[in-house]
Amino acid sequence: MNESVIIAAGGTGGHISPGVALAEILVEKKEHFHVSDVYIHSLLRNQNNPDLQNAPCEVLWHNVPQFRGLSIPIYPILFLIQFIKTILTFRKRKVTAVIGMGGYSSFPAILYAILFRKKLFLCEQNCIPGKITRYFAKYAEKLALSFPIKNSLAVPVETKIIGNPIRKKVVPESLNIRQNENLHDSRKNTVNVLVLGGSQGARQLNNMILKTMENSEISQKFRFRVLTGTSLYDETVKKAKGPAEIISYANDMRPNYEWANLVVARSGAGVIAECLVFGLPMVLIPYPYAADNHQKENAEYVEKEGAAYTIQSTSEDPSPLVKYLLDWKSNPEELKTMGQNSLRLSNVNAAYQTVSYFFSH
Structure with missing residues (x-):
């Protein structure tokens, strides 16, 4: 039947x-x-x-x-x-x-x-x-x-x-998915950071990124593309001082994942799964009010597998993110390893x- x-x-x-x-x-x-x-x-x-x-x-x-x-x-x-x-x-x-x-x-x-x-x-x-x-x-x-x-x-x-x-x-067009050697090449002058707050946007992430960009070392090495969420777009643009690319919403996410070398995001299962198939290392900032605190557990699983770092915080303090980025600036091979671990977890x-x-x- x-x-x-x-x-x-x-x-x-x-x-x-x-x-x-x-x-x-x-x-x-x-x-x-x-x-x-x-x-x-x-x-x-x-x-x-x-x-x-x-x-x-x-x-x-x-x-x-x-x-x-x-x-x-x-x-x-x-x-x-x-x-x-x-x-x-x-x-x-x-x-x-x-x-x-x-x-x-x-x-x-x-x-x-x-x-x-x-x-x-x-x-x-x-x-x-x-x-x-x-x-x-x-x-x-x-x-x-x-x-x-x-x-x-x-x-x-x-x-x-x-x-x-x-x-x-x-889904990536090439089933090789990510040429990690090219994507995370330490000879690249800049690292592309894609910031995703989820379909509703995340004010905490947006503001944390804007403050992170004020660090002169980071602004020289990292480029940011921030998907703010439609409702938070105007206020984020007004606050921005650095050269970030600020977008309200993207219906087609594939070009953004292809552009990125690193993702900063909430830890919803969908975003994580999409980052994994593109072999992207992640900084995950769980939404603390998610049901049963499931985003925290999602993030900790990916972190344990070596594909992400987790920032457990409800504040807009950029210090933890700044530390990770500066560490990667001097040790880009770690990003490459994280990307490979990300790819390993994907399906x-x-x-x-x-x-x-x-x-x-």
Whole structure:
């Protein structure tokens, strides 16, 4: 029997991007995986997301409420309305399998799979499993992991560490991925530093970089390209004193990764996975308020593997970053080694391997 597959990818870009990557493979390889139809189930507020505007399959929109901020009597009523709509939508499309990418927005699709006994697969992007994974893993046939998880799940479920699925438009054109000898050549006059605060931007990172650029030694050796996030672009431009290239948002990230020699970023699973396939060393500054502090664990895993350094701080003090950069100025071979470690951790074929894990007979 051919499967009609729902990919529940709502919430943030960290859930949407790997979901789109799986959809690309399923659409391209329908016959191989015995799939008839593929749909993405996502929140209505994500309609302007570029990945979903150019999705490889039909996107089914829903508006399930987030529990936070709603009173206990109101939430069940609002949820039930949306869930009934989900049931009708899925039945019309004869859904037989659900892939949950995590986040509260995947709950209606996962609940549908459980109640109507459809196949359920889960993807976990982070080292600390999210609530969706922890609560519903026992109902899943298989669980695909991006990284080793810190604490094993308390329920028996088949798991496999594969890597975070990456969209085709981000995958490097050359499967050699990075010519580390050229990229991290100590004879280069400058080192290109790409700064990524995530889809919403990060004021802390932006300000830390602006202060870092005021160091005269760093301004001579390092060039900065800062992706501020749309909402923080104007204020960052006004504060900038040095020659940084400041960009609000980039739909096509591949040229930026190809330009970079080093990335300073939050430690969301998606950004880390993309940096890894480009063989990029990283300075990771975890978002301290992420659920279960999962960004801290993601960063520490990559640091332990020798591909990154971590700055655990909520301040804009540039001192730790300045120290790392000046150390690399006098010891560029360390950057090269970190880039090689980054490449070693990567899996450019994670999307295909995840789909194969779920649907190979």
